[in-house]
Amino acid sequence: MSKLRVAVIGARGRMGSEAVRAVDAAEDMELVAALGRGDKLETLTETGAQVAVELTHPDAVLANLEFCVRNGIHAVVGTTGWTEERLATLRDWLESAPGTGVLIAPNFGIGAVLTMRFAQQAARFFESVEIVELHHPNKADAPSGTAARTAQLIGDARHAAGLGPQPDATSSALEGARGADVAGVPVHSVRLRGLVAHQEVLFGDEGEIFTIRHDSMNRGSFMPGVLLGVRRVGGAPGLTFGLEHFMDLDG
């Protein structure tokens, strides 16, 4: 069986270098290109890449994906910074490229995907909810893509269940003290040397607290998810948002 021809964009970064190693070690894949900042995207077409793994920066990801989609190269994207407007732009490009698939995974960690699912399930049962995400201090964005996605899923579930805003009597606060409001959920971002990627979702109601916590101790933890995405994205034309769509969570 022929191997999947895979490229990594952002190959010299923390995640990209790990992805290069993982793709290289996968028996069903061939690493055909490892692009860093300043390298030409044309290398992707010249090397016949079938799937590109995109792990760069929110400012760079759209241009890289435009090139991939216009050239029929499937993409597995870990880069953060997605807004509805950016997603709409990407969907427009994909409409003109039937057969091309893009997976955007806010988090490739299996435990992080489960955290999001469990938080979504728990949302309607608790009056209060807050998210604390904790990352290394070199991270470019805050809140994390994972926390933003988790908050959105919780906010949507609360709305669907008819829950109103959560109680909060704060009438005076230093700016930022209550975190960022994402879909009605306060999100607090910690940046601390020594951390990799961590998240706590705290649910509260009268007399009980329910906490869901996930810790990525190293970036190797993301690689099974990256490889799953690479194997599956070619069979999923259009935009897939979230690795859970390639996992049998209810099985």
Ligand SMILES: NC(=O)C1=CN([C@@H]2O[C@H](COP(=O)(O)OP(=O)(O)OC[C@H]3O[C@@H](n4cnc5c(N)ncnc54)[C@H](O)[C@@H]3O)[C@@H](O)[C@H]2O)C=CC1
């Ligand atoms: N979805 C997930 O599970 C994960 C996502 N991330 C996200 O992945 C992204 C990268 O994270 P890190 O690897 O920690 O960052 P990093 O800063 O270590 O690496 C990014 C690399 O991309 C390069 N780069 C920037 N612009 C480029 C361009 N136009 N073309 C090619 N290379 C370019 C940089 O020079 C750098 O080497 C971030 O958005 C981060 O939040 C990080 C970890 C897990």
Ligand SMILES: O=C(O)C1=N[C@H](C(=O)O)C[C@H](O)C1
């Ligand atoms: O930058 C990181 O490190 C991570 N970014 C992603 C995010 O913003 O959610 C995924 C993970 O948290 C690590």
